[in-house]
Amino acid sequence: MTHESTLTPTTPDPVGVPAFDVNLHVDEILTNPYPTYAELREAGPVVWLRHYGYYALPRYTEVAETLADWETFTSGEGVGFNDMFNSIRETSLMNEGDFHDQIRQVEGCPIKKGPLEELKPRLAAFTDDLIAELRSKGEGATLDGVADIAMRMPIDVVTDLVGIAEAGRAQFFEWGKAGFDSIGPLDAPRTMPALQTMAGYMQYAEEDFPANIRDGGWADQLFKNGAEAGWDEALCRGVMNDYVYPSIDSTISAIGIGLLLFAQHPDQWDLLRGDRRLLQSAIPEIVRLASPLQFFTRVATRDADIAGTRIPEGSRLIVMYGSANRDERQFPDPDGFDITRNPAQHLGWGRGKHSCLGKPLARLEMITLFNALADHVERFEAGAYRYEPNNIIRSLGELELSIRWAD
Numbered sequence: 001m002t003h004e005s006t007l008t009p010t011t012p013d014p015v016g017v018p019a020f021d022v023n024l025h026v027d028e029i030l031t032n033p034y035p036t037y038a039e040l041r042e043a044g045p046v047v048w049l050r051h052y053g054y055y056a057l058p059r060y061t062e063v064a065e066t067l068a069d070w071e072t073f074t075s076g077e078g079v080g081f082n083d084m085f086n087s088i089r090e091t092s093l094m095n096e097g098d099f100h101d102q103i104r105q106v107e108g109c110p111i112k113k114g115p116l117e118e119l120k121p122r123l124a125a126f127t128d129d130l131i132a133e134l135r136s137k138g139e140g141a142t143l144d145g146v147a148d149i150a151m152r153m154p155i156d157v158v159t160d161l162v163g164i165a166e167a168g169r170a171q172f173f174e175w176g177k178a179g180f181d182s183i184g185p186l187d188a189p190r191t192m193p194a195l196q197t198m199a200g201y202m203q204y205a206e207e208d209f210p211a212n213i214r215d216g217g218w219a220d221q222l223f224k225n226g227a228e229a230g231w232d233e234a235l236c237r238g239v240m241n242d243y244v245y246p247s248i249d250s251t252i253s254a255i256g257i258g259l260l261l262f263a264q265h266p267d268q269w270d271l272l273r274g275d276r277r278l279l280q281s282a283i284p285e286i287v288r289l290a291s292p293l294q295f296f297t298r299v300a301t302r303d304a305d306i307a308g309t310r311i312p313e314g315s316r317l318i319v320m321y322g323s324a325n326r327d328e329r330q331f332p333d334p335d336g337f338d339i340t341r342n343p344a345q346h347l348g349w350g351r352g353k354h355s356c357l358g359k360p361l362a363r364l365e366m367i368t369l370f371n372a373l374a375d376h377v378e379r380f381e382a383g384a385y386r387y388e389p390n391n392i393i394r395s396l397g398e399l400e401l402s403i404r405w406a407d
């Protein structure tokens with residue numbers, strides 16, 4: 001591979017492991033990573049990326065097994081690509097053991113089945129209003145599938161559910177994006193500015209939480225449940241990150257790419273319109289193909305073996321959800337969009353102890369939206385679109401879309 005590294009590797013290549021100079025954090029790979037992933041998968045189950053001095057796991061089986069073995073491959077040393085991000089401790093994402101389980105329990109309260117049942121009518125009403133608004137633009141009008149559709153429910157509803165003041169809500173999307181960019185390596189152009197944006201967010205949080213949060217919102221519950229668990233305000237404020245970082249952009253990515261996929265595959269849209277039970281497999285198929293979160297890292301807590309490759313204690317490994325979800329060894333026709341496929345074992349939500357806490361919410365948002373669209377939309381037609389580079393999240397920045405209404 002010919003992508004130039006700007007870092008001099010400090011560690012020699014491990015013997016017998018295919019080594020590459022590829023930098024995954026350049027725009028052309030962030031926006032179109034799949035040809036690179038295919039080369040890495042072809043090279044072996046474990047590869048060495050000199051640019052980072054990390055091992056990488058591009059195939060399905062090794063990613064799934066590594067995620068499941070949290071004691072050998074820990075998130076507790078950080079899941080990112082730089083020490084500043086990896087030193088954050090107040091998050092379920094980067095803790096293990098009892099404290100991880102406790103954080104998940106405290107922050108997970110509003111995202112459980114019961115509260116989500118109560119949310120259903122609100123999401124349904126929001127979607128009806130959104131569809132009325134889209135129709136009011138006129139038959140054949142060109143919309144932006146990202147700004148006009150994909151962003152709407154996560155930004156309008158979810159930020160309100162979290163319950164922070166209006167000034168903060170307006171910045172939620174930018175914070176989410178910067179949150180994911182701040183996970184990248186320091187030599188990637190977006191990482192340092194993103195770390196600075198997140199420092200601004202922390203300052204905002206310090207001044208505003210818990211003073212200016214809405215009674216009964218997620219943030220309010222988190223501060224109350226946290227206090228009951230013996231946490232101080234600083235810890236509650238830190239754990240609030242778990243609502244800010246991952247709750248918006250990930251879902252926007254999946255919805256936006258879902259719209260594009262249905263526009264590109266009208267046969268799949270017809271299938272869904274004809275049988276809504278297919279939403280149960282269509283949503284995971286979208287998440288598999290979109291893989292909004294492309295990769296994180298883990299650190300080996302002891303000498304380990306992955307598919308016959310020795311991984312020394314202390315090594316950092318890139319777990320490549322996006323590549324694993326296109327592994328031809330696991331998924332026949334892996335780049336194909338087939339909503340009748342059962343991709344339940346895909347890794348788009350992660351696997352094991354750190355699998356996505358917000359999955360039930362994101363799934364409910366997507367099911368509500370695509371179900372209502374299937375009631376009213378005969379065809380999506382896509383024009384120009386572009387992916388927005390981000391150090392972790394792969395999502396569309398713009399998607400020209402016109403809608404042919406069914407009724």
Ligand code: HEM
Pocket residue numbers: 067075079092093094104111242243246247248250251254287291292293296321347348349350351353354355356357358359361362
């Ligand atoms: C389509 C939307 C989403 C996708 C694809 C997604 C994907 C993921 C993935 C891959 C992980 C695993 C991280 C790891 O292996 O270390 C994860 C963890 C997590 N997600 Fe999501 N996510 C989505 C939506 C959400 C939402 C809406 C929320 C919050 C309301 C959320 C909150 C979290 C949290 C807190 C974790 C960390 C869990 C832990 O470490 O125990 N996610 N997500």
